[in-house]
Amino acid sequence: MNFSVIGTQFPSLLLQGLALGLIYALVSLGYTMVYGVLRLINFANSEVFMIGTFTTLYVQTKILGYTNLSQPIHGLKLWYSLLFSLLSSMLISAVVAVIVELVAYRRLRAKGANRLASLISAIGVSIVLLEGMGILTGGRPKSAPRLLEKWSFGEIAGANFRIDTLLTIILPIAIFVILNRFVTRTRLGKSIRAVSMSEENSKLMGININKVITLTFIIGGLTTGAASFLFMTVYENTAFNVGFNMGIAAFTAAVLGGIGNLKGAFYGGIALGLMEQFASAVIGSQWKAVTVFVVLVVVLLFKPNGLFGEAVQQTRT
Amino acid sequence: MSTLKSFNLRDKGADIWASWNKASRVAFVLFLIAMVGLLPFASTFGPTSFLNTPISSYIDVLVFPVGMFVLMALGLNIVVGKSGLLDLGYVAFFAIGAYSQAILSTYYGWNTWTVLPVGIGLAMVSGVILGLPALRLRGDYLAIITLGFGEIVRIIAININITGGPNGIPGIPNPPSFLGINFNLENTRNYFYLVFFLILITIWMIRRFTVRRPGRAWEAIRQDEDVAALMGVNTLVYKLWSFVIGAAVGGAAGVIYASKVMVISPDMFKFEVSILILACVVFGGLGNIWGVILGGAMLAYLPERIRFLTEARQLVFGLVLIIMMNLRPDGLLPRKKREKVTEKGSA
Numbered sequence: 001m002n003f004s005v006i007g008t009q010f011p012s013l014l015l016q017g018l019a020l021g022l023i024y025a026l027v028s029l030g031y032t033m034v035y036g037v038l039r040l041i042n043f044a045n046s047e048v049f050m051i052g053t054f055t056t057l058y059v060q061t062k063i064l065g066y067t068n069l070s071q072p073i074h075g076l077k078l079w080y081s082l083l084f085s086l087l088s089s090m091l092i093s094a095v096v097a098v099i100v101e102l103v104a105y106r107r108l109r110a111k112g113a114n115r116l117a118s119l120i121s122a123i124g125v126s127i128v129l130l131e132g133m134g135i136l137t138g139g140r141p142k143s144a145p146r147l148l149e150k151w152s153f154g155e156i157a158g159a160n161f162r163i164d165t166l167l168t169i170i171l172p173i174a175i176f177v178i179l180n181r182f183v184t185r186t187r188l189g190k191s192i193r194a195v196s197m198s199e200e201n202s203k204l205m206g207i208n209i210n211k212v213i214t215l216t217f218i219i220g221g222l223t224t225g226a227a228s229f230l231f232m233t234v235y236e237n238t239a240f241n242v243g244f245n246m247g248i249a250a251f252t253a254a255v256l257g258g259i260g261n262l263k264g265a266f267y268g269g270i271a272l273g274l275m276e277q278f279a280s281a282v283i284g285s286q287w288k289a290v291t292v293f294v295v296l297v298v299v300l301l302f303k304p305n306g307l308f309g310e311a312v313q314q315t316r317t
Numbered sequence: 318m319s320t321l322k323s324f325n326l327r328d329k330g331a332d333i334w335a336s337w338n339k340a341s342r343v344a345f346v347l348f349l350i351a352m353v354g355l356l357p358f359a360s361t362f363g364p365t366s367f368l369n370t371p372i373s374s375y376i377d378v379l380v381f382p383v384g385m386f387v388l389m390a391l392g393l394n395i396v397v398g399k400s401g402l403l404d405l406g407y408v409a410f411f412a413i414g415a416y417s418q419a420i421l422s423t424y425y426g427w428n429t430w431t432v433l434p435v436g437i438g439l440a441m442v443s444g445v446i447l448g449l450p451a452l453r454l455r456g457d458y459l460a461i462i463t464l465g466f467g468e469i470v471r472i473i474a475i476n477i478n479i480t481g482g483p484n485g486i487p488g489i490p491n492p493p494s495f496l497g498i499n500f501n502l503e504n505t506r507n508y509f510y511l512v513f514f515l516i517l518i519t520i521w522m523i524r525r526f527t528v529r530r531p532g533r534a535w536e537a538i539r540q541d542e543d544v545a546a547l548m549g550v551n552t553l554v555y556k557l558w559s560f561v562i563g564a565a566v567g568g569a570a571g572v573i574y575a576s577k578v579m580v581i582s583p584d585m586f587k588f589e590v591s592i593l594i595l596a597c598v599v600f601g602g603l604g605n606i607w608g609v610i611l612g613g614a615m616l617a618y619l620p621e622r623i624r625f626l627t628e629a630r631q632l633v634f635g636l637v638l639i640i641m642m643n644l645r646p647d648g649l650l651p652r653k654k655r656e657k658v659t660e661k662g663s664a
Contacts, residue, residue, distance in 0.1 A: 041457060103639060113646030116397070120599045123592055124638030131632040248464070248588075255461045286476050293465030300458055301450055 021273020046247025052228025392566025406467025414571020440568025485582025
């Protein structure tokens with residue numbers, strides 16, 4: 001236990017926690033979107049994240065032709081490269097998410113199967129993606145070229161405020177704002193909310209359920225893909241099993257905030273990122289997962305539907 | 318109703334079983350036990366030698382993973398199948414059993430038979446500690462908390478001294494001989510019979526519970542918890558019971574496992590194991606003992622049988638999960654239709 005760390009490093013822990021938390025928030029939006037509509041944990045979302053990181057890597061090395069030895073680039077070319085890898089990561093992740101839905105969920109849903117059956121088939125898809133990528137990469141971790149030179153804006157109250165931190169703060173917030181508007185204002189967004197309230201009634205109102213479900217998987221894939229891009233920009237390496245820890249963290253974040261609720265996933269992600277950073281600093285990084293789960297249990301005991309509650313009425317098993 | 322589409326092997330089997338008299342039932346059960354008892358010899362017997370596993374030792378495979386997975390799948394089935402609680406951290410109880418055996422036998426010199434009840438007891442106590450807060454929550458919240466519990470147990474095992482940290486505990490003694498049966502490296506076959514015996518006891522226990530008050534309470538809770546509570550079922554107590562009994566089976570499996578492999582380390586108790594056991598339960602047929610046994614045996618055996626595929630074997634395993642769940646969403650041997658009727662609404 002080392003509480004003095006909080007006093008000395010508070011701003012920098014806060015900043016790092018926030019950046020990490022916002023990456024979690026993007027992935028947990030992927031979980032929460034699907035959960036809101038299907039009432040199912042999309043176990044394969046962690047592998048969607050993994051595919052996203054490899055897409056970013058592939059685009060940067062094979063298509064844009066940067067290597068691990070190339071110098072960081074500047075100016076218009078930099079922003080073009082970053083935007084291109086961001087968009088391709090989002091796009092491919094969304095495509096993978098849609099494939100996951102087709103393979104793991106659609107047929108089972110048409111048969112009216114038990115929810116656990118879909119859970120297991122999603123786990124099957126997850127294993128296939130994971131092991132497939134493991135074979136392709138030979139099980140070795142891969143490092144990404146550094147496109148963005150990580151210059152610092154200077155110190156804010158002792159915290160080193162870098163360009164990549166700024167990027168990981170702005171991009172998720174922008175995505176969240178757009179997504180929130182989309183879900184609350186547009187016709188498609190309203191149909192998503194309708195399906196999450198009652199599938200039967202939405203069907204009667206003429207909403208195409210399958211279309212809405214595919215749409216939620218696409219949105220989940222897009223946000224998760226954006227998270228993969230940010231992860232690669234900040235941490236600069238990936239491996240075929242990178243999705244596992246991210247998946248568990250993001251799902252925990254979604255539950256912490258109140259699963260099925262966009263705001264919940266977003267703030268839950270931030271809360272989780274901050275908690276992990278402070279717990280690592282105070283009681284050691286090996287205990288951070290324990291701290292997170294203990295906090296989760298305590299929160300759920302007092303607020304059984306998460307910090308922000310579920311968007312719709314209480315979930316049933 | 319006997320069209321092929323609505324054909325349910327489990328119901329058919331139950332009909333046949335119901336039409337038999339006591340003598341033929343006893344004969345059938347004895348026949349089944351004898352067949353399973355002969356399994357260790359199947360790899361050297363001509364017509365069944367295709368069962369032999371390349372690379373890994375066939376008899377070892379029968380004990381772990383096959384026997385252990387069947388045992389744990391039966392335990393998890395009480396929680397997930399019978400009372401409908403999604404537990405994603407079942408490996409924790411297995412780990413607690415294994416570590417009780419490892420610590421009590423290497424540091425304090427206890428033998429396996431004295432550790433067994435203690436290990437089971439510790440697993441049950443931890444089931445209560447986890448269950449009391451977690452079981453007040455519903456559905457997927459329970460899933461994430463049990464998942465977290467499984468991870469916590471593993472992280473604690475990595476980070477404290479008595480569990481040997483990441484290296485684990487080596488030199489765990491084998492069980493002493495019991496009624497003249499030796500348990501050591503030369504007699505791995507006897508471990509199979511030991512696990513088989515535990516499986517039989519577990520089956521007997523589950524069948525007794527199912528037809529009595531707890532079984533009916535679990536069934537009611539699984540179908541509709543609110544209605545069950547309205548009918549006067551003390552839902553928290555019965556959910557806790559199913560959790561604790563499931564934990565006991567996991568703990569027993571852990572104790573035997575540790576004394577068989579003689580060295581344990583935290584990475585044997587990863588989240589993947591919980592998922593795999595859950596897959597056994599759902600793949601075989603949620604809530605049906607025979608389906609769960611079949612599922613456990615198949616999913617544990619398959620990766621060993623296709624070990625020659627090296628890297629691709631997990632990939633093939635994933636494909637099998639997807640294809641089988643798509644073809645038979647209720648598992649290989651689904652539960653009785655009578656029990657399924659009210660499930661549709663919540664699907």
